[in-house]
Amino acid sequence: MLARRADGGVTLGDGFGDVSPTSKDRWRVESRGTGRADSRGDGNDDDSDTESVSAGNPGGERGVFVGLIRVVGAGIVEALENLFSGTGGDDGRKTEITVDENGERTTTRSTHGKSISKAMTKEIRRKSMKMRSLKARKDAIIKFNTQPKLAIEYLREHGGMLCNPREFAEWIYEFIESLSKKKIGEFLGKADEYNCNVLVSFLQFHDFAGLKLDDGLRQLLRTFRLPGEAQMIDRILEKFAERFSQCNPTSFRCEDGAYVLAFSIIMLNTDLHNKSIPEHKKMKLEEFIRNNRGIDDGQDPPEEMLIRIYNGIKDEEILMNESDMYESDVVTFIAPHKAGWLDKKGKGTITKWKRHWFVLADSCLYYFLKPTDDDPRCIIPLDNTRVGRGDGRLEIKLTSADGGIMKTAKNLEDGRMEIGDRKEFILRAASSEDREAWVNVLQSNMNRSPVARAVAKKQMVDNIVKGIEDALPPIELPPPKAQGWMRKRGENNTGWRNRYFCVFEDEHSSMLYYYGSKEMAQRMMDLGDETHKGCLDLHGVEKMCVHKDKADVVLDLVTGSRTWHFSTSEKEVLAYWIEIFTGSCPMLSGKDRLESDGSFTTASNGSSGSGNRKGIDRDRGYSL
Numbered sequence: 001m002l003a004r005r006a007d008g009g010v011t012l013g014d015g016f017g018d019v020s021p022t023s024k025d026r027w028r029v030e031s032r033g034t035g036r037a038d039s040r041g042d043g044n045d046d047d048s049d050t051e052s053v054s055a056g057n058p059g060g061e062r063g064v065f066v067g068l069i070r071v072v073g074a075g076i077v078e079a080l081e082n083l084f085s086g087t088g089g090d091d092g093r094k095t096e097i098t099v100d101e102n103g104e105r106t107t108t109r110s111t112h113g114k115s116i117s118k119a120m121t122k123e124i125r126r127k128s129m130k131m132r133s134l135k136a137r138k139d140a141i142i143k144f145n146t147q148p149k150l151a152i153e154y155l156r157e158h159g160g161m162l163c164n165p166r167e168f169a170e171w172i173y174e175f176i177e178s179l180s181k182k183k184i185g186e187f188l189g190k191a192d193e194y195n196c197n198v199l200v201s202f203l204q205f206h207d208f209a210g211l212k213l214d215d216g217l218r219q220l221l222r223t224f225r226l227p228g229e230a231q232m233i234d235r236i237l238e239k240f241a242e243r244f245s246q247c248n249p250t251s252f253r254c255e256d257g258a259y260v261l262a263f264s265i266i267m268l269n270t271d272l273h274n275k276s277i278p279e280h281k282k283m284k285l286e287e288f289i290r291n292n293r294g295i296d297d298g299q300d301p302p303e304e305m306l307i308r309i310y311n312g313i314k315d316e317e318i319l320m321n322e323s324d325m326y327e328s329d330v331v332t333f334i335a336p337h338k339a340g341w342l343d344k345k346g347k348g349t350i351t352k353w354k355r356h357w358f359v360l361a362d363s364c365l366y367y368f369l370k371p372t373d374d375d376p377r378c379i380i381p382l383d384n385t386r387v388g389r390g391d392g393r394l395e396i397k398l399t400s401a402d403g404g405i406m407k408t409a410k411n412l413e414d415g416r417m418e419i420g421d422r423k424e425f426i427l428r429a430a431s432s433e434d435r436e437a438w439v440n441v442l443q444s445n446m447n448r449s450p451v452a453r454a455v456a457k458k459q460m461v462d463n464i465v466k467g468i469e470d471a472l473p474p475i476e477l478p479p480p481k482a483q484g485w486m487r488k489r490g491e492n493n494t495g496w497r498n499r500y501f502c503v504f505e506d507e508h509s510s511m512l513y514y515y516g517s518k519e520m521a522q523r524m525m526d527l528g529d530e531t532h533k534g535c536l537d538l539h540g541v542e543k544m545c546v547h548k549d550k551a552d553v554v555l556d557l558v559t560g561s562r563t564w565h566f567s568t569s570e571k572e573v574l575a576y577w578i579e580i581f582t583g584s585c586p587m588l589s590g591k592d593r594l595e596s597d598g599s600f601t602t603a604s605n606g607s608s609g610s611g612n613r614k615g616i617d618r619d620r621g622y623s624l
Contacts, residue, residue, distance in 0.1 A: 133160035137171060145180040148187045165197035172198070173205045176223055181320060184224035189232025199239050208247040213258060214265055214309050216244050218318050225320060226266070237262045257296030264292055265309060265318075273317040285310050336361040338441045339371075340434070342396070345426035353428060363445045365398075379409045380425065387442040388526020389519065390426055394435050396442070398425040399527055439526075477525055481505050482580045484573070488514060489554075489565040496552070496567060499533070503584055510538040510584040536564055541585040544578065557581065 136158035144151035155161045188199040208216040241259035252258045271283045288310050293300050339359045346352035356367040366376035390397040400406045408420030429435035480502040487496040499514040500521050513532040515521040520531040543558040557564040568574050582588050
């Protein structure tokens with residue numbers, strides 16, 4: 001149908017006319033008579049584009065349509081094939097071009113060449129309803145934490161749920177981390193038939209198979225707080241005993257035995273760990289054994305089991321997670337991401353540490369004087385905040401992402417709120433495990449506002465103009481390509497010093513930073529503080545040498561201005577860094593730029609090769 005002419009134009013044929021080039025990407029189209037072209041696009045709007053510039057000329061006997069088309073990123077023949085032949089294109093979109101008897105051109109482009117089928121429409125509606133339903137199920141959390149009955153009504157109306165006992169129990173189990181543990185216990189312990197059925201269904205989601213009775217209780221009571229009313233406790237433990245007996249049919253002769261012993265364990269737990277009960281009045285082992293005689297269908301439980309239970313409860317109290325133990329009645333602080341005790345460093349010249357109860361909820365960190373307080377002492381929003389490890393082994397450091405004053409509000413004793421003026425908060429955890437847990441959860445809750453970052457960038461430019469260098473924002477670093485210890489010798493100082501090295505790469509640069517300790521490197525990665533002692537631009541390395549200097553094997557990186565000296569006692573570690581530098585220094589890549597005096601060889605210039613270097617983690621580097 002299409003034929004290319006000697007002048008570069010194209011004859012369309014079949015009465016459509018000709019296309020002639022007018023410039024680099026514009027073509028003159030002549031179409032005689034009325035006609036209709038029905039075609040599909042080429043499937044990629046970024047690669048080709050047709051554009052009507054002028055309308056027709058009715059001046060001929062048959063009427064001649066004259067216009068210009070612009071073709072981008074595709075050959076004219078391919079574009080016209082798509083436009084006129086009705087073939088090609090994978091996206092199914094359809095273009096109809098109609099020219100009337102007066103030469104007026106009408107173009108219609110549908111969103112899809114094929115009509116949307118009823119099945120597709122039904123599927124789109126189903127997915128849309130599913131998304132709205134999921135959002136409603138999440139929104140119902142706040143209503144449950146206020147009043148569970150409101151959540152049931154909301155889920156029935158907006159969540160696409162019938163909210164029968166099984167369905168509502170499944171919802172509680174799915175969102176249990178975000179729900180008030182106090183409200184769950186109160187709801188499950190009520191005497192209404194609906195609540196009792198929800199309790200039975202909720203227990204079906206717990207598998208107690210193979211567990212001891214006290215271990216099963218510990219598992220259950222981590223998911224909600226046991227209510228204080230004795231009748232509610234009775235109903236919950238009765239249904240627990242039924243479920244435990246289903247999972248462990250040979251543990252007790254009857255369900256009543258499991259129920260009575262479960263109740264006895266709760267009483268023992270309260271008695272042994274209640275500080276208001278004097279030590280001489282606490283329940284003794286002999287009393288616990290005597291209280292449980294004949295409870296299992298007239299038979300005594302095995303004495304060994306009772307002794308194990310007593311000692312286990314005495315050594316370890318049955319407790320909820322610490323963040324749920326002091327649950328507030330204020331909705332904001334219910335089911336927080338994390339809560340616990342941390343020491344806070346004072347901002348005076350004399351170092352003072354004060355213990356506070358910290359609660360992390362909705363990307364805000366709150367601290368209270370004690371867990372039972374309703375109002376926080378201070379509020380620290382985490383947007384535009386950096387969180388990392390401090391100088392001390394157990395310290396956590398919070399700073400502003402733009403290097404300025406942190407956005408905080410302090411609740412004064414007279415009830416007034418005071419805007420904070422601190423640039424950083426230093427906190428201290430009880431253990432290294434607790435510190436890591438806090439750092440991880442705080443970093444996952446940070447919300448660095450794009451607006452705040454834009455403002456910081458503008459302030460940085462303004463400050464540079466004004467010559468205020470100390471107001472620059474913190475350094476942004478990608479994850480390190482390699483990190484670990486080596487010795488380094490200075491240009492003037494001939495002594496070797498241990499330094500922690502990190503290689504950072506992005507699209508435009510490759511930098512080697514070195515630090516006095518691994519903690520200083522981590523602090524720079526987390527907080528952006530300039531804790532490095534120096535750095536080397538690896539793009540400027542022209543040559544790499546290995547030689548022996550007395551007892552040391554030395555690796556040299558040679559730049560246009562100086563030579564950098566590194567050493568390590570581990571030959572495998574040295575081989576690892578040679579491989580890293582070869583890949584990170586553009587002037588070394590692809591060429592044999594390693595010079596050696598024979599004291600060290602690699603696969604590229606000698607016989608040993610890198611092999612499987614024991615003790616080296618490719619992703620995390622190494623530590624000597």
